[in-house]
Amino acid sequence: MKNTKYVFVTGGVTSSLGKGIIAASLAKLLQERGYSVTIQKLDPYINIDPGTLNPYEHGECYVTEDGAETDLDLGHYERFLNIPTSQANNVTTGRIYQSVIEKERRGEFLGKTVQVIPHITDEIKDRIQILGNTGDFDIIITEIGGTVGDIESLPYIESVRQLLWEFGHENAIVIHLTLIPYLAAAGELKTKPTQHSVKMLMQSGVSPDILVCRTEYEISDSIKNKLALFCNVKKEDVIESIDAETIYDVPNLMLKEGLDTVVLKKLQLPHDRQPELKVWNEFLMKFKNPKNTVEIGLIGKYVELHDAYKSISEAFIHAGAQNEVKVNIHWIHSEELTVKNVPKKLKKLNGILVAPGFGERGIEGKIEAVKYARENNIPFFGICLGMQMAVIEFSRNVLGLKGANSTEMNSNTKYPVIDLMEEQKNITDYGGTMRLGAWDCILKDDSKVRDIYHKEHISERHRHRYELNNVFLEQVEKAGMIATGKNPKTNLVEVIEIPKHPWFVGVQYHPEYKSTVLNPHPLFVDFVKATLNHALSQPTNH
Numbered sequence: 001m002k003n004t005k006y007v008f009v010t011g012g013v014t015s016s017l018g019k020g021i022i023a024a025s026l027a028k029l030l031q032e033r034g035y036s037v038t039i040q041k042l043d044p045y046i047n048i049d050p051g052t053l054n055p056y057e058h059g060e061c062y063v064t065e066d067g068a069e070t071d072l073d074l075g076h077y078e079r080f081l082n083i084p085t086s087q088a089n090n091v092t093t094g095r096i097y098q099s100v101i102e103k104e105r106r107g108e109f110l111g112k113t114v115q116v117i118p119h120i121t122d123e124i125k126d127r128i129q130i131l132g133n134t135g136d137f138d139i140i141i142t143e144i145g146g147t148v149g150d151i152e153s154l155p156y157i158e159s160v161r162q163l164l165w166e167f168g169h170e171n172a173i174v175i176h177l178t179l180i181p182y183l184a185a186a187g188e189l190k191t192k193p194t195q196h197s198v199k200m201l202m203q204s205g206v207s208p209d210i211l212v213c214r215t216e217y218e219i220s221d222s223i224k225n226k227l228a229l230f231c232n233v234k235k236e237d238v239i240e241s242i243d244a245e246t247i248y249d250v251p252n253l254m255l256k257e258g259l260d261t262v263v264l265k266k267l268q269l270p271h272d273r274q275p276e277l278k279v280w281n282e283f284l285m286k287f288k289n290p291k292n293t294v295e296i297g298l299i300g301k302y303v304e305l306h307d308a309y310k311s312i313s314e315a316f317i318h319a320g321a322q323n324e325v326k327v328n329i330h331w332i333h334s335e336e337l338t339v340k341n342v343p344k345k346l347k348k349l350n351g352i353l354v355a356p357g358f359g360e361r362g363i364e365g366k367i368e369a370v371k372y373a374r375e376n377n378i379p380f381f382g383i384c385l386g387m388q389m390a391v392i393e394f395s396r397n398v399l400g401l402k403g404a405n406s407t408e409m410n411s412n413t414k415y416p417v418i419d420l421m422e423e424q425k426n427i428t429d430y431g432g433t434m435r436l437g438a439w440d441c442i443l444k445d446d447s448k449v450r451d452i453y454h455k456e457h458i459s460e461r462h463r464h465r466y467e468l469n470n471v472f473l474e475q476v477e478k479a480g481m482i483a484t485g486k487n488p489k490t491n492l493v494e495v496i497e498i499p500k501h502p503w504f505v506g507v508q509y510h511p512e513y514k515s516t517v518l519n520p521h522p523l524f525v526d527f528v529k530a531t532l533n534h535a536l537s538q539p540t541n542h
């Protein structure tokens with residue numbers, strides 16, 4: 001049983017300063033010094049989880065092994081730390097209230113008036129300590145979503161205040177992430193917003209131990225001294241976090257600034273061993289020095305907000321580095337693709353990825369993109385809805401099943417090649433009711449995917465309701481699209497491929513969730529390799 005220590009990360013001045021990346025970078029440095037670390041995110045909004053949030057609102061919904069639908073920051077945690085997270089790593093106000101209200105209904109409060117303090121704060125404190133109580137971790141980094149001063153984050157800051165007191169200062173500290181804006185007219189970096197946000201935090205009874213200052217320009221010693229003076233910290237506790245070329249540079253930048261050392265000193269933990277970043281830096285070297293470029297089209301309907309496909313674009317960074325190529329993603333809106341313009345719009349691409357998604361909007365464009373990739377031997381990768389679109393396209397254009405569709409898009413289709421599983425048919429709630437989390441899959445001998453994974457038995461994460469309808473499978477396979485991966489228990493199709501095509505793979509699951517810096521996902525790595533072969537075979541492009 002470890003004596004777990006806690007690092008709370010709060011945010012000041014504005015949102016979007018990158019608390020998740022700072023938390024993940026610190027965790028990486030501590031992990032590479034030999035500590036076992038995990039990160040938790042507390043989100044102050046009232047949704048139970050981000051599963052029902054429109055991706056335009058909050059970016060991608062990230063799915064964990066145990067099937068939790070979570071904030072996309074958990075994706076960063078896994079990509080940096082290379083260890084899985086779980087339901088316990090992401091808690092929202094909605095979930096906190098839900099469980100307090102359920103307890104109230106069960107009579108667990110014995111007639112007491114249920115209040116924000118102590119009942120909501122107790123629930124928050126319990127959730128914070130769930131990971132610590134496992135005894136598996138030396139250090140837990142807990143990121144408080146939102147900005148200090150927000151009404152909705154008050155109960156979280158109050159819970160942190162109570163825990164700091166209960167744990168003692170050598171066991172729990174606070175990092176406050178703020179912004180040092182540059183005023184072009186004055187030609188100066190300004191500390192006042194940080195002073196104010198620290199004061200705001202202090203009004204809630206919490207004094208930050210370390211300030212991490214986001215900035216576009218280097219922070220001079222005199223600014224550090226000023227911040228130290230006004231914010232009750234030492235100069236060495238003021239850490240500069242300058243804009244980086246890539247998020248993957250941030251661990252090195254934090255190392256240079258000594259963030260990990262300061263944290264360990266404050267937690268009274270040994271800090272003489274340096275972090276081992278050899279493999280990480282090898283990845284960075286390859287990422288920054290590509291030998292070739294490939295053009296990959298990402299066809300989706302939320303492309304205006306790249307965060308909606310965060311794990312996919314990060315998986316391309318990992319896979320690109322592994323292949324020593326730069327992956328240029330072309331964000332293509334599926335609603336803008338028509339039979340007529342597809343050849344022109346997709347002409348320059350070396351690979352086409354049709355993205356996950358829900359609902360009818362934009363699906364005909366996705367189907368056209370699949371057709372173009374299939375007929376022109378362009379590497380094709382379909383993920384979840386993308387795989388379903390590949391099956392629909394094949395059924396319509398190769399099998400001649402006119403109007404073939406998914407019952408998600410057309411419940412009266414004559415050829416429901418994608419359909420609901422029986423057990424999904426009576427479910428009316430949206431939240432948390434999909435096939436979620438890790439499911440097993442057996443890969444067929446002599447298939448492309450079997451070669452790519454180098455194993456027969458795999459497990460991948462899911463987030464969907466609809467499935468390939470096995471009634472049509474024989475027909476589909478006879479025509480040349482083969483189900484090369486299936487769930488052993490349910491026989492549901494997990495992978496399809498067209499062996500005659502150079503690279504045509506559709507997966508019902510989401511491989512992107514499991515791609516990390518240290519373990520790029522094999523399907524992404526092989527897809528990028530196929531796109532490179534395509535690029536090299538084009539006389540004009542390169």
Ligand code: GLN
Nearest residue numbers: 356357384385464465466
């Ligand atoms: N809408 C499809 C389904 O529910 C695909 C979901 C997805 O792409 N994640 O099955």
